Amino acid sequence: xxxxxPNASPSALLELxxxxxxxxxxTGQVKSVEKDTSLxxxxxxxxxxxxxxxxxxxxxxxxxxxxxDDIIRALDQGYIDSPAAVHMSRKLVVLEDDxxxxxxxxxxxxxxxGRFPVINRARELVGIVTSRDVTSGLLxxxxxxxxxxxxxxxxxxxxGPIGQVKRVFLVQQFDYxxxxxxxxxxxxxxxxxxxxxxxxxxxxVASYELEMNLVNHSLGGRLIFxxxxxxxxxxxxxxxxxxPDLAKAMTEGFSTANDWIRSLGFxxxxxxPNTKRVADEFDLQSAVGKGTHVKAVxxxxxxxxxxx
Amino acid sequence: MTIADLEHRVGCTALxxxxxxxxxxxxxxxxxxxxxxxxxxxSVLITLQxxxxxxxxxxxxxxxxxxxxxxxxxxEDMLEAARSEGxxxxxxxxRQFELSWRVAALLGMGGV
Numbered sequence: 001x002x003x004x005x006p007n008a009s010p011s012a013l014l015e016l017x018x019x020x021x022x023x024x025x026x027t028g029q030v031k032s033v034e035k036d037t038s039l040x041x042x043x044x045x046x047x048x049x050x051x052x053x054x055x056x057x058x059x060x061x062x063x064x065x066x067x068x069d070d071i072i073r074a075l076d077q078g079y080i081d082s083p084a085a086v087h088m089s090r091k092l093v094v095l096e097d098d099x100x101x102x103x104x105x106x107x108x109x110x111x112x113x114g115r116f117p118v119i120n121r122a123r124e125l126v127g128i129v130t131s132r133d134v135t136s137g138l139l140x141x142x143x144x145x146x147x148x149x150x151x152x153x154x155x156x157x158x159x160g161p162i163g164q165v166k167r168v169f170l171v172q173q174f175d176y177x178x179x180x181x182x183x184x185x186x187x188x189x190x191x192x193x194x195x196x197x198x199x200x201x202x203x204x205v206a207s208y209e210l211e212m213n214l215v216n217h218s219l220g221g222r223l224i225f226x227x228x229x230x231x232x233x234x235x236x237x238x239x240x241x242x243x244p245d246l247a248k249a250m251t252e253g254f255s256t257a258n259d260w261i262r263s264l265g266f267x268x269x270x271x272x273p274n275t276k277r278v279a280d281e282f283d284l285q286s287a288v289g290k291g292t293h294v295k296a297v298x299x300x301x302x303x304x305x306x307x308x
Numbered sequence: 309m310t311i312a313d314l315e316h317r318v319g320c321t322a323l324x325x326x327x328x329x330x331x332x333x334x335x336x337x338x339x340x341x342x343x344x345x346x347x348x349x350x351s352v353l354i355t356l357q358x359x360x361x362x363x364x365x366x367x368x369x370x371x372x373x374x375x376x377x378x379x380x381x382x383x384e385d386m387l388e389a390a391r392s393e394g395x396x397x398x399x400x401x402x403r404q405f406e407l408s409w410r411v412a413a414l415l416g417m418g419g420v
Contacts, residue, residue, distance in 0.1 A: 177385075180364025187368055197349065197370075204368040205344050212340075265357040265365075270341035277345075 023097035025137025026118045026127035032057045035085035039074045053115045056088050062125045064088030165227040171214040179215045182223045183207040202278040203232045206296040209271040210236035232298045242288035309414040318410045326396035334411045340365045354407045358382045363389040377404045
């Protein structure tokens with residue numbers, strides 16, 4: 001069984017199972033045999049190729065299937081030397097190579113078969129699909145899409161106008177493994193630019209608090225840095241859940257963090273107030289069910305009215 | 309005082325090898341936001357928080373050494389992060405108050 005519901009899964013996954021074709025995930029070059037092959041010979045092929053089903057063909061057209069269950073029954077009832085044609089399943093459910101993967105998933109759901117033969121338009125056998133092929137195919141494609149996303153993000157980070165730096169970091173909810181990595185990067189950028197240590201610290205505080213807010217409270221989001229000679233801008237943009245009461249969120253000591261987040265030393269209700277305290281400009285927008293956008297700007301060249 | 313004084317004069321055990329350096333101050337807290345906001349640069353952090361996020365926070369705040377009070381253990385991933393960030397990590401059976409008091413004396417902070 002494949003634990004994916006084609007009607008109710010995240011849209012990125014749905015997009016994947018409709019975009020990917022059966023031919024993208026199937027095992028090609030299937031070992032098939034003619035219908036007069038003995039079951040004993042088929043058993044040897046299964047063992048040597050480590051497969052649990054062998055398609056039976058007649059002039060490369062699929063006519064039946066022998067599964068490991070058929071072999072067990074043949075051994076039990078003593079007809080292991082008879083030809084495949086007599087005992088093979090003829091009522092076959094097949095998939096076509098151009099069908100979306102969602103069809104394969106529904107078929108595993110609907111029929112109790114462990115594998116489906118795959119045919120092309122000419123009705124020739126071109127492959128076989130197991131539930132394992134579906135899961136590993138989806139994982140590989142997800143891996144590829146994520147690499148693509150990372151590549152695009154790095155492209156955005158390509159050098160802009162001289163003297164300006166932009167960096168985008170994806171921050172995942174509860175990813176304590178990587179928490180703080182983005183902020184460390186910002187601090188290094190400022191260090192390399194020879195920014196005053198007090199200003200480095202202010203930027204690090206704002207960035208770390210916003211990064212930890214994404215880790216502790218958001219459903220995941222992005223931390224975006226813009227640095228030029230005038231200022232360092234830190235933006236945290238997430239996909240939800242949104243803040244119901246902004247005034248409360250800005251109150252020192254107020255936090256919605258649960259006990260285990262608190263046990264790690266977070267959730268003291270100081271994140272947003274700390275950020276606002278160090279920032280020369282601060283803006284917070286949030287909509288419940290949509291997400292939160294926080295922007296903190298640290299002036300790298302002092303301006304009239306800046307905090308000490 | 310220097311980082312080595314934590315080992316030789318305060319009675320802490322070093323959990324990883326460290327390069328000795330001057331300590332300019334100290335901070336005692338278990339809230340990482342508080343550490344982030346107030347721990348002085350070049351200081352030692354006395355805390356109960358023994359996990360890798362303490363290292364990330366310490367590194368951003370410019371903390372040079374972490375002392376885990378009450379004989380708390382550091383998980384391997386914390387020590388690994390500390391090695392790569394060049395932050396010393398110690399453990400001590402002493403509680404936070406006594407550790408703070410001893411470190412304050414070495415930093416030359418007198419009585420009230």
